[in-house]
Amino acid sequence: MVKKKEDKKLTKDQAEKKILTLKKDLFNMRFKKINNQINNPAQFNQIRKSIARLYTTLKTQNDKKNS
Helix, strand or coil: CCCHHHHHCCCHHHHHHHHHHHHHHHHHHHHHHHCCCCCCCHHHHHHHHHHHHHHHHHHHHHHHHHC
């Protein structure tokens, strides 16, 4: 997983691309969870938190530009 400091340094485009890839990973993990093929169940929550962190980063960047 990426560290919080690295998430804050991403540009808008990079953050949006990363959100899309994390959402795809989360989608695939849901199917693995149903079929009991998941190796690390804690990774599910880590991905969700990473997505939320990236959305927060995007919002703060937009707020700084508008100020």
